[in-house]
Amino acid sequence: MIKVNLAGTAKKKATRSGFKIALPTNAMPFVLIFIVLGSGGGGYWWYSSLSATQADLTLKISQAQAQKAALDAVIKADQVYEGRKKTLENRIKVIEDLTRNQVSPVLSLDILDDAIEKTQYVWLTQLDQNNAVFSMSGTGTSPTAVADFASNLEHTGYFHNINIVNGQDAKGNFTFTLTCEFAPPKPSEHGGD
Numbered sequence: 001m002i003k004v005n006l007a008g009t010a011k012k013k014a015t016r017s018g019f020k021i022a023l024p025t026n027a028m029p030f031v032l033i034f035i036v037l038g039s040g041g042g043g044y045w046w047y048s049s050l051s052a053t054q055a056d057l058t059l060k061i062s063q064a065q066a067q068k069a070a071l072d073a074v075i076k077a078d079q080v081y082e083g084r085k086k087t088l089e090n091r092i093k094v095i096e097d098l099t100r101n102q103v104s105p106v107l108s109l110d111i112l113d114d115a116i117e118k119t120q121y122v123w124l125t126q127l128d129q130n131n132a133v134f135s136m137s138g139t140g141t142s143p144t145a146v147a148d149f150a151s152n153l154e155h156t157g158y159f160h161n162i163n164i165v166n167g168q169d170a171k172g173n174f175t176f177t178l179t180c181e182f183a184p185p186k187p188s189e190h191g192g193d
Contacts, residue, residue: 100184105129108182111158119149129182134159136178143167146176157185 108129116122121141128135140146146167153159159180166177 108134108158111156111182112153115149115152115156115159118152119145121145122149132182134180134182136180138176138178140174140176143174146174146178150178153180158182 112127112134116124122138122145123140124136124138126135126137138146138149140149146164150162150164153162160183162178162180164176164178166175168175
């Protein structure tokens with residue numbers, strides 16, 4: 001029989017050079033158990049770390065919610081106090097406005113007396129006051145005397161919107177009815193007197 005080499009070169013036996021670690025075949029179960037236990041221990045450590053983080057975050061959330069509830073109570077109390085403050089400020093403003101616009105009878109009659117003294121031949125027979133509106137009735141010797149009286153009232157700076165409602169001649173004297181408003185002068189009006 002004849003052998004023919006069709007592949008060309010003769011096969012050489014492979015020789016391995018190098019170092020080979022041979023594991024004993026009876027240690028393989030221990031390695032597998034070590035890998036399983038290591039994976040289980042690592043997983044437990046990771047789980048306990050996440051559980052601790054979760055517990056810490058839950059505690060922080062509950063503390064933040066408690067703080068928010070306390071701050072909500074403070075905000076609500078502040079809103080109540082702001083409402084009360086606004087109400088009191090409105091009351092104070094109303095009182096100040098009433099006080100500012102209040103007509104002092106003593107002051108108004110004193111200023112009216114000065115205006116009458118500056119006018120000759122005018123006498124008042126009736127005087128009514130409704131808040132800041134004065135209604136007067138009187139007698140003068142002439143329409144000029146009544147006009148002087150109205151002018152003197154205006155020059156005081158306290159009487160405004162003077163209106164002679166009715167004027168007529170009766171037995172040589174001139175009777176009149178006059179309405180006006182009493183208000184303290186503005187600083188620019190009364191500055192030079």
